[in-house]
Amino acid sequence: MTLGPVVGRDVELAMARRFLDSTVLEPGAFLVEGEAGIGKTTVWAAAIGEAESRGIRVLQARAAETEVQLSYATLADLVGADFDVTRRALPPIQQHALAAALLRAELDDPVQPRTIATAFVGVLASIAEAAVVLVAIDDVQWLDPASAGALSFAARRLPERVGLLLTRRGDPGEPPPLGLERALPEGRLERLTPGPLSLAALHHLLHDRLGSAPPRPALARLAEASGGNPFLALEIARALGPE
Ligand SMILES: Nc1ncnc2c1ncn2[C@@H]1O[C@H](COP(=O)(O)OP(=O)(O)O)[C@@H](O)[C@H]1O
Numbered sequence: 001m002t003l004g005p006v007v008g009r010d011v012e013l014a015m016a017r018r019f020l021d022s023t024v025l026e027p028g029a030f031l032v033e034g035e036a037g038i039g040k041t042t043v044w045a046a047a048i049g050e051a052e053s054r055g056i057r058v059l060q061a062r063a064a065e066t067e068v069q070l071s072y073a074t075l076a077d078l079v080g081a082d083f084d085v086t087r088r089a090l091p092p093i094q095q096h097a098l099a100a101a102l103l104r105a106e107l108d109d110p111v112q113p114r115t116i117a118t119a120f121v122g123v124l125a126s127i128a129e130a131a132v133v134l135v136a137i138d139d140v141q142w143l144d145p146a147s148a149g150a151l152s153f154a155a156r157r158l159p160e161r162v163g164l165l166l167t168r169r170g171d172p173g174e175p176p177p178l179g180l181e182r183a184l185p186e187g188r189l190e191r192l193t194p195g196p197l198s199l200a201a202l203h204h205l206l207h208d209r210l211g212s213a214p215p216r217p218a219l220a221r222l223a224e225a226s227g228g229n230p231f232l233a234l235e236i237a238r239a240l241g242p243e
């Protein structure tokens with residue numbers, strides 16, 4: 001997560017703002033992808049901050065590699081807090097199914113994943129009656145398969161005024177996750193790959209986080225060694241210590 005101000009991402013944040021504007025009109029998804037440390041979570045968190053400041057209802061979860069085996073772990077993070085309020089909007093069979101998925105009820109019979117996914121869409125639609133909704137998930141490559149199934153299902157049936165804000169670690173050349181390329185209306189998947197930070201942005205970053213930044217020749221070497229990756233730049237600068 002970002003510990004200081006976001007630097008050097010004006011273009012990326014402007015894209016995120018435009019996406020939030022458009023979500024009011026039509027469901028869609030904004031996918032931030034790229035290598036580890038390049039700043040995906042930072043852009044994601046800034047977009048959430050912007051959404052919240054506009055009164056958008058944000059349901060958020062950060063998928064974790066250690067929880068990939070836990071069924072519906074991410075779904076529970078997304079809707080757990082709202083379930084008690086929204087459950088009444090669902091038919092009883094869906095209420096039971098979602099309650100079981102969220103580990104709030106026991107069931108005698110196995111629950112159909114489709115029933116849970118349908119209930120999830122119902123919860124989104126119910127919340128979206130009162131506000132624009134942003135479903136924000138960091139690191140979708142670590143979604144547990146059950147949550148991923150429910151989200152893919154939901155992506156194909158996104159209610160009005162619901163948007164997805166996702167990050168994925170990986171090669172932007174790969175197809176988007178959750179079947180998004182086929183799930184959404186034409187032109188409603190926006191993909192963003194944050195590039196290397198500029199020299200000026202790296203200077204700001206090091207200054208903000210470490211209290212000082214190296215002089216320009218050393219900064220240029222650091223930019224080259226890190227490829228403009230802010231995580232690597234911070235690691236290298238910390239390892240080198242104050243010059
Ligand atoms: N634009 C930025 N401004 C300030 N700090 C940043 C920026 N981008 C990344 N960082 C910092 O770099 C590190 C890695 O960023 P992060 O967003 O976690 O990367 P990713 O999610 O792509 O792995 C974090 O410490 C983060 O605070």
Ligand SMILES: [Mg+2]
Binds near residue numbers: 041042138139
């Ligand atoms: Mg991250």
